[in-house]
Amino acid sequence: MSGEGRKSPDWARIERALSVEREYGYKNLKGNQYRFHEFLCLSFGGIPPVLNLMIAFKWQKVAKDFAEYPRLTLQEKKDLIDYVENFIDEVKEKQKEEAQRKETIKEDNIIPFPSKVETVTVTPKVKETVEKITLNSPVINLKCVNNRQNKLLEKLGIYRVRDVLFYYPREHIDYGNKIAIKDLEVGETVTVIGKVKKCxxxxxxxxxxxxxxxxxxxxxxxxxKISRFFAGNYFSSRxxxxxxxxxxxxxxxxxxSGLVKGNKYGITLDNPEFEVLDSAGDNINSLKIGRLLPVYSLTEGVAADLIRKAVVECLPTLSEIDDPLPVNLKRQxxxxxxxxxxxxxxxxxxQKQLTDARRRLIFDEFFYLQLGFLERKKQDKQNRQAxxxxxxxxxxxxxxxxLPFQLTDAQQRVINEIEADLESSSPMNRLVQGDVGSGKTIVAVFAILAALQSGYQAALMAxxxxxxxxxxxKIVQWFNxxxxxxxxxxGSTKTAKRREIHSQLQSGELPLLIGTHALIQDPVKFRNLGLVVxxxxxxxxxxxxxxxxxxxKAPHVLTMTATPIPRTLALTLHGDLDVSQIDELPPGRQPIQTxxxxxxQRTQAYELIKREVAQGRQAYVIFPMIEESEKLDVKAAVVEHQKFSEKIFPDFNVGLLHGRMSSDEKEAALTAFRDNQTQIxxxxxxxxxxVDVPNxxxxxxxxxxxxxxxxxxxxRGRVGRxxxxxxxLLIxxxxxPDGVQRLKVLEQSQDGFFISEMDLRLRGPGEVLGSRQSGLPDFALASLVEDQEVLVLARDAAEKILLQDKYLQDGSSLKNELARRYKKLIGAEMLT
Structure with missing residues (x-):
């Protein structure tokens, strides 16, 4: 396409209008024919004067923003005019660059840079009709997508144009680093410019x-010397x-552009991308070369270039996307x-544009999750009246x-928080976090007693x-x-005892029942259950x-965990809960030498165990597996138990405990260890x-x-009691070196919250929580390790929005976006 249809605006007239509007206090002045905002809408309503995708996008946005000008606040009007003046300078600069270019650019076999806005409307030969591409258009309507590719894109969850735009790159390769050949260093990603000496x-x-x-x-x-490789008969033709x-x-x-690698012949670029330039000062006009290259997650059969070209074709539809976030929140x-x-x-x-973009989109992912949590919490309090x-x-x-001891300040603080919840008509939904030995059970007992002395029953499930x-x-001693x-x-409770418990629960004679998931079976019926722990x-x-x-009937709920969770994980997993932390250990707990x-050095460990047992103490030896595995080189408990009994500790009684034993066998093993009948x-x-064995x-x-x-x-918390x-001793x-260094964190700290934070940073949330029941939302960009600051800001913003009902009224853009995003992140509909 030539310059046809791309007439340059009357910049002097536009700039004069901006200046006069500012001088007269942003009153939306009326000229001979149009008001100020109407004149600007018309000026930016046509085709932009340069072939550049970002200019085209901004051009459309300026026209759209000025349509809203009469409804903007004074500060928003000032910001818009400042933005447009800067934008005009940017367009003028691009016009100068384009004027210097020759009429043609040698682009054989090169993917064009997405600056050519006219390519969006060109009808591909394989398409018989021209359809305007909108956000809701199926991707099959894109000129770069055929039927086979359409089916493959569906595997990535890409069905419509909107899905393409919201299919974010997982990373970017920086090819914008232009460097001289003599300065190339292995491992860098660079762009070099030179003349062809040989092909x-x-x-x-x-x-x-x-x-x-x-x-x-x-x-x-x-x-x-650089080389590219092409596989297939098509490329083998003369x-x-x-x-x-x-x-x-x-x-x-x-x-x-490419990654600098070294081989036996010297330095080269690994599978580089090429583009022919007209002159040394020429623009690099490519999707790939000399720029930040987006890298997308793909599936078999989907080429990276397909996603890139689809994005280019879809970007002009961005003008259809409304931004649901309030202007004042974005500014704040x-x-x-x-x-x-x-x-x-x-x-x-x-890089700055990328950083700002990532921050906004990550904020959105966290914000809608937290707003969903808070909305659910609010609805739960309204719907469930305790x-x-x-x-x-x-x-x-x-x-x-x-009580033979004094409660810690942290325990008393958490008890006070629980008591305040229990006195409310809104049902308590509180999570108590506490380190090993911090005294969570005693806190739970206070909550249970509050229920019992108010005439309710309680259940504790482990x-x-x-x-x-x-x-x-522990509790039966106090309750006696x-x-x-x-x-x-x-599951091990005998049938006769089970029937007796069921009867006493229904009659109300039994105020507290402790158990496993057996508590949720149908025959278990409470007369007046008021608290669940x-x-x-x-x-x-x-x-x-x-x-x-x-x-x-809407019982209060107290949940506990002995696994301290970093705040970011707690917000992401339990954003709808009130969270209390017992961040203080009872006095007298000795630090454990780790x-x-x-x-x-295993022999040294065995000698320490022998010395301790000889003095009347006991020891645990933990293995990651029950039986030996041919695939994993790890020691197994069953095999090692036999070795310990017969060869290493023949003078002591060595017990065995693992998950495949029956309940009676487990109890017998634990009882023998508690009673010091087995020393190891x-x-x-x-x-x-x-397991609590102070010895x-x-x-x-x-x-x-x-x-x-x-x-x-x-x-580690099983000892030191x-x-x-x-x-x-960690063998x-x-x-x-990284694996050993990770373990040394335990040598340095006894603080479970610090350790869990380090675990999160070193292994990631999925590994820390366990993949099966992690419950982690499906973030596209956000990282709970790297983006903790943004998560905290998003939670703060969500709390502020929740206080302003006007933003979450039915039909509002924010309410609609919340429903869409929450379902995508959690995999469930928003509560209504």
Whole structure:
């Protein structure tokens, strides 16, 4: 396309209008024919005077913004006029650059830069009709997409033009670093410009279906040989190869981009991209070369260039996208416009544009998630009306008198938060986080007693029988002193006992039931369930928790976890919960001496265990597996137990505990260890939580590199519970310095919150939480490791928006976008 239809505007007249409007206080003055905003709309309503995609996008946006000018605030009017004046300077500069270009650019076999806005409306030969591309157009309407490619794009979730625009690159390769040949360094991604000294295109002698295009280019500083490889019969034809030679003749100026690599012949670019230039100062006019190149996640059969070309064709429809975020919110949090962010996430001109675009789009992902959480929390409080707890007795007062120790300030603070919740008609939904040994159980008991003295029943559910039994043993001691009945219900409970429990629950004789998922079975019916306590709640599925809650009428819910979660994870997983932290350990807890050992130092660990056991103490030895695996070189508990019993510790009783044992076998093994009948227990992570043996002073963990830091910290918490000095020995089978360094975090800190934060940074949220029940939203760009600051800002913004009902009224653009985004992130509809 020539310059036809691209008449340059009367810049002097436009700039004079902007100046006069500013001088007279942004009154939207009326001229001879038009008001100020009408004149600007007309001026920017046609085809932009330069062939540049970003200019075209901004051009359309300016026209659209001035249509809204009469409704803008004074500050918004000032900002718009400042923006347009800068934009005019940008367009003028592009006009100068375009005027310097020659009429034709040699572009054989080169993908054109997405600046040619006219390509959007050119009808491809394979399409019989011209359809205007809109946001809702099917991708098959794009000129670059055929039927086969359309089916493949559907695998990526791309059905319409909107999906293309919101299919963000996973990264960018920076080809904008232009460098002289002599300065090339291996590992850098660069663009070099030089003249063709030699060009050859031929079939590989070893593989006739492989064609090699080889160029030697030269700049003032040296020569560089670069090659590209093409597989297939089409490229092996003599005609195609001769065409390539003609495309890159001797003396032609070439821009080439790629990763610098070294080989036995010297330095080269790995599978580079080429473009022929007209002159040394010429613009590099390509989707790939000399710029930040978007890299997309692909599926088999979908080429990277297909996505890039589809994005180019779809970008002009950005003018149809409304930005739902209020203007004042965008200003407060320094966010660029949504349309600009989407354009720049795909094709930024520089790193700043990319950074600003990523920040806006990441903010949106976090913002709509947090707003969805807060809206759900608000609706839950409106829909579920709980009965406030009104004390009818003095159980809490009596319990306080019985306690042989003083509560920590952190425990008392959390208890106060819980009591305030229980006195409200809105049902409590609170998560209590606490480090190993911080005293979460005692906090839960205060909540349970508040329910009981108000005439309600309570249930405490734990994920394993070991943990449920541990809670039962501890609580039954206290409840006996208060003359309160309490029962334990697990999969191992005998039928007769089970029927007795069911009967007492229904009659109201049994105020507290502790158990595993057996609590959610149909025969379990409470007379008046007012409080549900769920320990290690992340180990239960959503449906399991819901079934327990359904056994009462809007019961209050208290969930607990002994795995401290960094704030960013807590916001992302539990944004609809109130979160309390017990961030203080009871006095008297001794620090545990933690040491990372190599496999060859295992004998030292065994000697320490022998010394401790000889003094009457006990030890845990933990393995990551139950039985040996041919695929994994890790020690197995069953095999090692036999070795420990017969060869390493023949003078001591060595017990065995793992998840495949029956409930009776587990209980027998734990009872023997608690009673010091076995001095050493070989186990898997089944003892990670809930086992309390104050006499145990050594925790030896084999193949420690196979565990997460938070899990290792949990295991370490099984010792250090008595008055004797305790030890945690981490034996690593890893030869990786990074793996050993990761374990040394445990040598440096006993703070579970710090350790979980380090675990998050080192392994990522999926590994920290476990992939099966992580519940992580499906973010396109956001990282809980790298974008924590933006998440906190987004939560703050969501809280402010929730206080302003006008933004979330039915039919509002923000309400509609929230519903769409929440479903995409969570995989579920917004509650209504």
């Amino acid at each position: 050859s295109c031929f079939s590989s002698p070893k593989n006739k279906k492989l064609t090699i295009l080889s160029l030697v280019i030269r700049d003032k500083t040296g020569d560089l 005609g195609w190869q001769e065409k390539m030679k003609r495309s890159y003749p001797m003396g032609a100026l070439i821009a080439a 949090y320094s966010l660029v416009e949504l349309q600009r962010a989407i354009a720049h996430i795909h094709y930024p001109d520089n 009965s406030p707890f009104i004390p009818q007795g003095k159980l809490i007062e009596e319990f306080n008198k019985l 994920p394993t029988e070991v943990l449920a039994e541990q809670h039962y043993r 002193l208060l003359h309160l009945p309490v029962e334990l219900l697990t 769920i320990d290690e709640q992340h180990r239960f599925g959503v449906q399991q928790r819901a079934r327990l809650l359904a056994k009462g 040491t990372v050992l190599a496999g060859k 227990i070989v186990s898997t992570t089944v003892i990670e939580v809930g 145990a002073t050594v925790m030896l963990i084999e193949n420690a590199e196979r565990f997460g830091l938070s899990q290792l910290h949990q295991l 008595g008055s004797h000095k305790s030890f945690c 690593s089978g890893s030869k990786s």
